[in-house]
Amino acid sequence: MAAATASSPLNLLGFNRKPIFHCKLSSPRCRPTFLMPPGRVPSNSIARTGRTFSNPPSYVLTCLVIPPPPKRQKPKAIIQFIGGAFIGAVPEVTYSYLLEMLAMEGYLVICVPYNVTFDHAEITRRVSERFSSCLDSILGSGLPDLGLSALEVSDLPLYSVGHSNGALLQTLTGSYFSERIPKANVIISYNNRPASEAVPYFKQLGLVVSQMLPVAATFPVNSVVEVASGNAWKLLLDTAETVVPNYDLKAFGSFMTRFTDQLPLIINELAEGISEFKPTPPENLESIRELYNVQSTLLVKFDSDTIDETDQLEETLKPRIETFGGKLEKAVLSGNHITPCLQELRWEVGNVYTPADALGQVLKNVSVNDTRRLATTITNWLDLLSH
Incomplete structure (x- = not known):
């Protein structure tokens, strides 16, 4: 593992694999429902928004x-x-890009989207419920397209990967x-920073929002959001199409809508005078210190991440994990807070190879080297758990 330091010795060779999911096939919750939620983009459009899975x-x-590549008979x-x-x-x-790298290594990846609010406990509950509902649906009939039965899927171990606020939600789960x-x-x-540090001047912003609400109430907010996600994004999308040919503008516009859909929740909470996360950061740490019960944990931090609090989490987790004989490791990698989000640049060389093409090829490789290293670190560590 690149630049890894162990908080405690890891010996994963004796860890027994057991089925971890149980689902009654007769239960309505287990009946598969492959429906696209409102505003969702069909899967055949996803591959045209910057990646081809x-x-x-x-x-x-x-x-x-x-899912992992078709050539694999069963996910790890x-x-x-x-x-x-x-x-x-x-x-x-x-x-x-990161998700594709994980899938390419043979993992079945289930992403749980969520909307942001100040209530981390509520978000944690919603994420857990969404994941459980999705998993129950898969367990009801397996994954026919992959040739996997419900029994084969139920026997797969469950791991979790989270980034930034998602990492906090992991620890709370x-x-x-x-x-x-x-x-x-x-x-x-x-x-796990306070709201005042995560977004400065939250209290002042909340006061301004509450004063503006009577005026804002006279405007059709939903229409404004629709315009923002439609016409206002058109220039950006036209530019994206110029830079990246074959960009699916309709799909990308839908993605922007899902960004803006989260704003009313935050605005309403600010107007109500909410200026801190619930539970507070100290309360989160207390819950983790007293209740965290995941058997094996890998902490990943980047050497140029200025808002990372992994070291504080390590200090909190170490005594707790020791109480139940769990495992804790830490890896320090090159990169910054947005490294997991970096995408591979699409640079197509023209008829004449120019210095600009050479630079483009270099940037294409450099842009995702840290992301590749992250994916390798994750999959290598998880692979050890299965032995």
Whole structure:
């Protein structure tokens, strides 16, 4: 593992694999429903928004499912993926390269999109419910397109990978719940800062918003959002099409809509005078210190990440994990807070190879080297758990 330091010795060779999911096939919750939620983009459009997946992703209920390549007969395990605040709502765009790398290594990736609010406990509950509903749906009939039966899927170990705010939600999930929790967590760029530090001047902004609400109430907010996600984005989308040929403008516009759909929730909370996350950061740490119960944990931080709080989490987790004989490791990699979101540049060389083409090829490789290293670190560590 690149630049890894162990918080405690890891010996994963004796870890027994057991079925971790149980689902009555007669239960209505287990009946598969492969429906596209409102505003969702069909899977055949996803591949045209910057990445081409080796096996087309699809939505199962509200979760994005990315299967491993068709040549693999059975996935190694299931990875639940939770992205950062706001960007976690559109993982097929914001994390597409990293997610494809994980799937290419044989993992069945289930991404859980979510909308941001100040209530982290509520978000954690919603993410858990969405994931469970998606998993129950898959367990009801397996994955026919991959030739996997429900029994084969139920036997797969469950791991979780989260980034930034998603990393915080991982730790809270592992502290709030005792059933259907991951066998292992990969916690990337953990951040548990107060709202005043996450977004400065929250209190002042809340006061301004509350004063403006009587005026704002006279305007059709939904129409404004529609215009913002339509006409206002047109210039950006036209530019994207020029830079990246074959960009699916309709799909990308839908993604932008899902970004803006989160704004009313935040605005309403600010207007109500909410200026801090609930639970507070100290309360989150207390829950983790007393209740965290995930057997194996890998902490990942980047050497140029200025808002990372992985070291604080490590200090909190270490004594807790020692109480139940769990495992804790830490990896320090090159990169910054947005490294998991970097995408591979599409640079097509023209008829004449120019210095600009040479620079483009270099940038194409450099832009995702750290992301590739992250994916390799994750998959190598998870692979060890299965031996």
